[in-house]
Amino acid sequence: MKYTLFVLLVTSFISIKAQNQNISVEKSTFGIQTGFLGIWAHNETKLTNSIALRSELGLDFGAFSENFEESVFVFLPAIIVEPRWYYNLNKRVSKSKRIDGNSGNFISIRTTYHPDLVIGSIPSHLNFISDISIIPTWGIRRNIGSHLTYETGIGLGFGHLFKEKNVYIKDINFLALNLHLRIGYRF
Structure with missing residues (x-):
């Protein structure tokens, strides 16, 4: 009887451990997303069971006004690389919640x-300066049906403007905010 109970406990432990090892982000997932500030195409590639590398190409929306008289609206190409740690996959599976399409909470x-490109027209006396930002972010991604997703995130980090010749910039470093709310389609 003791031997049977011992074998049953060990088998249960091995089974539970094997199930936890199968909980993982997807090997690769592609999609498009849009929000109130642009449109992006993305890919997430599995690095470990809980870490994926997200890469995006997109257009960020920009608007500005000179002296509050005439508004200018442009799209700015964006290249984004973002390692994501999905930290609650095991908890979601234990509660019978979906993790397909990398649905979960992430850091x-x-x-x-x-880059120094603008899609749209700007006045000739203005010059767009390329920049880079690095922002630690917390976010969530969830599925709506089989292919639709929504995602939100917030973060605060560091930004840097790349100074050009004959351009005066008072401060080339700045505080950068990532606040996004997106809906998308996963292929």
């Missing part, structure tokens, strides 16, 4: 580069 380090 990331979002690195965004805006």
Whole structure:
């Protein structure tokens, strides 16, 4: 009887351990997302069972006004690399919640580069300066049905403007905010 109970406990432990090892982010997932400030195409590639590397190409929306008279609206190309740690996958599975499409809570380090390009027209006396930002971010991603997703995140970090010749910039370093709310389609 003791031997049977021991074998049953060991088998249960091995089974539970094996199930936890199968809990993982997806090997690779592709999608598009849009929010009130742009549109992006993304890929997430599995690095470990709980870490994925997200890469994005997109267009960030920008608006500004000179002397509050005429507003200018432009799109800025964005290149984003973001390692994400999905820290609650085991908890979601234990509560019978979905983790497909990397649905879960995450902590990331979002690195965004805006090259010196503008899609749209700006006055000839203005010059867009390229920048980079590195922002630690907390966020969530959830599924709506089989292919639709929504995602939100918030973070505060560091930004840097790349100074150009003959351009005066008072401060090339700045505080950067990542506040996003997106809806998307996963392929």
